[in-house]
Amino acid sequence: MTASAEHAEAAAAGKVPSKGELAAERIVEAAYRLFLEQGYHGTSMRQIAERAGLTLGGIYNHFASKEAIWVAVFMAKHPYHELVPAIKAVDAASIPDFIRQAAIGVVEILGRHDDLLNLMFIELVEFRGKHTPELYATLLPDVLAIGEIFAGKSGRLRAIPRPILVRSFAGLFFSYYITDILLPPEVRAMMGRDALHTFVDIYLHGIMADPVPADD
Amino acid sequence: MTASAEHAEAAAAGKVPSKGELAAERIVEAAYRLFLEQGYHGTSMRQIAERAGLTLGGIYNHFASKEAIWVAVFMAKHPYHELVPAIKAVDAASIPDFIRQAAIGVVEILGRHDDLLNLMFIELVEFRGKHTPELYATLLPDVLAIGEIFAGKSGRLRAIPRPILVRSFAGLFFSYYITDILLPPEVRAMMGRDALHTFVDIYLHGIMADPVPADD
DNA sequence: CCTACCGATCGGTAGG
DNA sequence: CCTACCGATCGGTAGG
Numbered sequence: 216m217t218a219s220a221e222h223a224e225a226a227a228a229g230k231v232p233s234k235g236e237l238a239a240e241r242i243v244e245a246a247y248r249l250f251l252e253q254g255y256h257g258t259s260m261r262q263i264a265e266r267a268g269l270t271l272g273g274i275y276n277h278f279a280s281k282e283a284i285w286v287a288v289f290m291a292k293h294p295y296h297e298l299v300p301a302i303k304a305v306d307a308a309s310i311p312d313f314i315r316q317a318a319i320g321v322v323e324i325l326g327r328h329d330d331l332l333n334l335m336f337i338e339l340v341e342f343r344g345k346h347t348p349e350l351y352a353t354l355l356p357d358v359l360a361i362g363e364i365f366a367g368k369s370g371r372l373r374a375i376p377r378p379i380l381v382r383s384f385a386g387l388f389f390s391y392y393i394t395d396i397l398l399p400p401e402v403r404a405m406m407g408r409d410a411l412h413t414f415v416d417i418y419l420h421g422i423m424a425d426p427v428p429a430d431d
Numbered sequence: 432m433t434a435s436a437e438h439a440e441a442a443a444a445g446k447v448p449s450k451g452e453l454a455a456e457r458i459v460e461a462a463y464r465l466f467l468e469q470g471y472h473g474t475s476m477r478q479i480a481e482r483a484g485l486t487l488g489g490i491y492n493h494f495a496s497k498e499a500i501w502v503a504v505f506m507a508k509h510p511y512h513e514l515v516p517a518i519k520a521v522d523a524a525s526i527p528d529f530i531r532q533a534a535i536g537v538v539e540i541l542g543r544h545d546d547l548l549n550l551m552f553i554e555l556v557e558f559r560g561k562h563t564p565e566l567y568a569t570l571l572p573d574v575l576a577i578g579e580i581f582a583g584k585s586g587r588l589r590a591i592p593r594p595i596l597v598r599s600f601a602g603l604f605f606s607y608y609i610t611d612i613l614l615p616p617e618v619r620a621m622m623g624r625d626a627l628h629t630f631v632d633i634y635l636h637g638i639m640a641d642p643v644p645a646d647d
Numbered sequence: 648c649c650t651a652c653c654g655a656t657c658g659g660t661a662g663g
Numbered sequence: 664c665c666t667a668c669c670g671a672t673c674g675g676t677a678g679g
Binding site for chain 3: 260
């Protein structure tokens with residue numbers, strides 16, 4: 216979400232953001248982009264200050280430390296905030312159609328910037344995942360909701376425990392995304408969009424008990 | 432590979448490592464562990480020197496810069512060096528058995544330390560993947576070899592382009608591994624080893640044209 | 648390979 | 664929210 220979008224949201228909720236809130240927003244936005252580009256330790260407070268349009272000292276009126284900025288960025292900008300609503304918004308009657316459309320939507324979002332998952336990797340590598348538990352409380356209801364979506368669609372699933380089904384559904388995207396960013400550009404171009412289609416096709420044959428209806 | 436293993440290998444190849452080569456090895460080994468623990472920018476040359484058992488200045492007799500150490504570590508310690516031989520060593524007659532045993536072997540290796548893929552993530556986040564192309568030349572023959580393995584086993588595959596098949600095979604492991612390390616410990620314990628079994632089962636149903644024979 | 652040092656930059660703070 | 668500063672640490676080097 217952009218700073219202006221958050222602003223608009225705050226306004227819609229009846230809250231006029233104070234000047235201080237706007238500055239904090241600018242700091243988070245600036246830090247977010249710098250962290251994606253350079254990682255956490257590779258980004259300095261001075262760079263954040265400059266991009267946010269204030270001086271180094273000014274930052275400390277809004278955040279107690281560099282790590283506090285990281286926590287704010289990690290919570291507010293986690294790709295999950297963009298991906299889960301996109302999945303929930305999919306309108307499809309059958310499980311295969313749901314998964315196909317969800318896959319297209321997710322990959323489209325991931326394709327907009329190839330560093331969307333970097334926040335996750337930074338947290339893993341530079342913080343050894345120590346802030347991740349904080350996120351789970353927020354995340355859990357959505358994960359359960361995605362499990363429910365499967366139950367509401369037509370099409371018979373093979374006997375797969377619900378939690379593992381949801382996990383494998385998430386895994387489908389990791390599988391595609393990670394192998395995509397690791398590919399040399401020429402090879403990636405060669406595979407084209409067929410790869411996603413085939414990945415989804417393999418997954419559908421993997422989870423459905425009924426024959427999988429052809430796409431397109 | 433440990434420093435002593437590399438030493439033994441060099442000796443077996445008839446090369447007696449010089450004192451300087453041993454020091455360079457110790458530097459790579461020390462940097463490797465520190466990078467996994469703290470990332471690249473989070474690790475200082477002084478920490479590397481201390482753990483390698485020499486002083487800061489001494490490092491520069493072996494490496495021109497900190498980044499040169501990164502390149503040496505990235506090339507020598509990439510998890511691919513451990514994973515590909517393990518996959519090639521699998522002895523199975525059918526494709527399903529091959530994939531099941533490969534999955535068990537890979538996950539066993541990944542399980543030994545949960546930071547095995549951190550090298551990859553650091554390269555992605557802190558260097559924006561700029562050294563990755565150097566690795567492809569080394570990697571390509573092995574990738575093709577894995578494609579050939581499928582051709583030599585019994586069992587009919589669905590019509591899946593060979594490159595995408597290999598990519599999806601790699602993706603299976605990313606899918607399992609990433610969703611594993613992101614899981615809260617309690618949930619991970621709950622899913623247990625079933626999850627891997629189910630992931631492999633889904634994948635096999637996804638790629639095989641014949642009915643998939645039951646495991647165990 | 649060590650000692651001793653360089654200038655630059657780091658995260659953070661005092662005081663206004 | 665800025666100016667001016669703190670001590671600590673950074674990657675790297677000269678000279679031996």
